[in-house]
Amino acid sequence: MRRKLIAGNWKMNGSLAANAVLLNGIKGELGQPACAVAVCVPAPYLAQCRAELAESPVAWGGQDVSVHESGAYTGEISGAMLTDFGARYVIVGHSERRTYHGESNDLVAQKANVALGAGLTPIVCVGESLDERESGRTSAVVGAQIDAVLAVLDPSELSKIVVAYEPVWAIGTGKTATPQMAQDVHAMLRTRLADKSAEAAELIPILYGGSMKPDNARELLAMPDIDGGLIGGASLKAADFLAIVRAA
Numbered sequence: 001m002r003r004k005l006i007a008g009n010w011k012m013n014g015s016l017a018a019n020a021v022l023l024n025g026i027k028g029e030l031g032q033p034a035c036a037v038a039v040c041v042p043a044p045y046l047a048q049c050r051a052e053l054a055e056s057p058v059a060w061g062g063q064d065v066s067v068h069e070s071g072a073y074t075g076e077i078s079g080a081m082l083t084d085f086g087a088r089y090v091i092v093g094h095s096e097r098r099t100y101h102g103e104s105n106d107l108v109a110q111k112a113n114v115a116l117g118a119g120l121t122p123i124v125c126v127g128e129s130l131d132e133r134e135s136g137r138t139s140a141v142v143g144a145q146i147d148a149v150l151a152v153l154d155p156s157e158l159s160k161i162v163v164a165y166e167p168v169w170a171i172g173t174g175k176t177a178t179p180q181m182a183q184d185v186h187a188m189l190r191t192r193l194a195d196k197s198a199e200a201a202e203l204i205p206i207l208y209g210g211s212m213k214p215d216n217a218r219e220l221l222a223m224p225d226i227d228g229g230l231i232g233g234a235s236l237k238a239a240d241f242l243a244i245v246r247a248a
């Protein structure tokens with residue numbers, strides 16, 4: 001039985017003061033959640049997460065990782081730096097990085113591999129654009145994205161990843177995939193994972209992301225292959241994030 005995971009993606013939002021309010025709001029009401037809970041925050045706030053969340057059930061993580069270990073890579077953040085601050089997770093291949101930073105399937109795959117090597121759990125994002133969906137290319141696009149990752153990972157490491165299906169047209173737009181639309185892609189992803197390792201495919205959580213909110217979370221999370229959520233906008237309000245955690 002896969003334990004559900006609800007992970008917040010703060011993107012480039014926050015301040016020390018605002019984060020303190022948000023994290024205290026989450027901690028104050030969370031209790032002992034039935035699902036795993038995490039927040040993926042801008043790197044400057046990892047130390048704040050470590051200070052605020054160390055004694056709580058909430059894990060924290062980064063939003064990107066360098067493929068390099070150290071050296072002359074200005075602006076990059078290594079896996080070891082993330083783990084130095086107690087990070088458990090790191091998002092790789094978010095569509096905003098693929099779009100604005102030109103990250104290819106191969107680079108994302110390398111990032112997933114490097115994250116695992118550093119002892120992090122990569123949350124590997126995949127998803128199609130509206131144009132790709134409307135032209136019937138969802139399976140081809142998402143399949144190629146996951147296959148690139150499967151091609152580089154050691155089979156013994158595979159069960160340590162998390163996959164997030166995030167249709168690009170649903171991110172930050174208020175448009176959500178219907179539960180059945182999401183389930184269809186999640187099932188396809190699970191089949192691809194099983195082609196590599198049937199055992200790992202049963203263990204890997206596949207999250208849905210794209211305008212998941214308190215009012216649609218329950219229906220999405222009820223689908224058999226939706227094992228949690230990667231939450232953008234709604235992770236910035238403690239009450240909304242907690243409502244999604246409770247739905248899981």
Ligand code: PEP
Nearest residue numbers: 171172209210211232233
């Ligand atoms: C995301 O950025 O990963 C995301 C799912 O954003 P939102 O929930 O705001 O659509």
